[in-house]
Amino acid sequence: MSIRVIDEAPLNGFHRKLTWSCAGGPFLDGYLLSIIGVALVGMTGELHLTTADVSLIGAAALVGIFVGGLCGGAVTDKLGREAMYTLDLAVLVAVSLLSVFATEPWQFVVLRFVLGIAIGADYPIATSLLAEWVPNRHRGRLLGVLILAWYVGAAAAYVVGYVMAEIGGSGTWRWMLASGAVLSAVILLMRIGTPESPLWLVNKGRTADAQKAIKRALGRTVPIKELLAASAAEQAVERTRFRDLFQGTYLRRTLFCGLFYMCQITPMFALYTFGPAILGSFGLGEGNAGNLGSALISVVFVLGCIPALRLVDRVGRRPVIIWSFALMVVPLAVLGGGSALPIGVVIACFCLYALLSGGPTVLEWTYPNELFPTSIRATAGGVATSISRIGAAAGTFLLPISLSSLGIGATMLIGAGITLVGCLVSVAWAEETRGRTLAETSALPARSRRQSAPDAEGGASLRESDLERS
Incomplete structure (x- = not known):
């Protein structure tokens, strides 16, 4: 099922505002998950944290994301995208403020776990809402903007x-954590008033509400009969529930989305969470020098996403x-050479890895939203997120132990092996979805022709009426 006035609409101010407000969640996620890596440098000495404490604090948010993604996506499909869109941001504000006053390691573990739940819930909320509002030809790029x-x-x-540590020393780690509360409050205000997804409303039979949402956002009045036809097609075709994610073609798609996501972020999250420590193991200095090196590599991760945003819509998802x-x-295999490598080679390899990671990175949220129907779209995104966090949490917990027991070279080779698995999974299961409607990309192969038929029939008059209004 698709709504042509949405699929074929030109980008307008609403799409841009929605993209920015949806992107605010991932921005906060990246900020809150990474600031702890910098804060841990000061926390470790002041609070006398053990290696186990550091591992638990680093992994707690990832375990929370597993829970939040698994539950948040299902709740979002049941209650709606709009209902959950601001609630999770309010939780981020509260947890960030409470982190400033925590004094015991277990308190940070609990707070980071709750923070992870809110972050995990936001992934399927924001991505499904944006995917269901943006035109087909821009969907890959705009969903990629979220991960950017x-x-x-x-x-x-x-x-x-880095700046805070330079100005105030390692004791500023509480102010680092407090900065997350300010940013969360700003994004929360940006999201207030966002309309519900018309596809979700139609899926629930609320065609009048869908008509109002489209009129408010796009300035187009879609005849109720067209939305009723879309609703009938939706109810007839997409009789999917949570258990369907683990059956037949949907099981393959669930495993693909979860596994490639896991193989992408397991090495990456370890690098973000313990970046200064990893660079220190290669001899790049300790303390703030490691923070600066991590900041530079983080910038390269951003740069790597920029060409990938265009390639996924021009070349296609699968080859990218x-x-x-x-x-x-x-580059990860080269880093297996360990601390004997020249510093220039180490930095070059990390930057090359960061630059190349843009491809799978921008598809982490594109594929789950394209390969599953409206009734389980957010659920699928949440499950994929949860699967990915199994590896990410384990990798983040084990990385300090691996560095101390196996050494930096063996640790990097393990990361190369995980990345190779991601390549093999993609070769076996990656589908090409470029330029197709959500109805087409989410259809099961044997039913794709039957699914498109009622939508095409119902959408013909809508296309004509749209041209008349234009």
């Missing part, structure tokens, strides 16, 4: 942390994800 915002937030965290994963293995 994550990297911008992560880079901002390291820059802010396969070639990116294949090439990402190389």
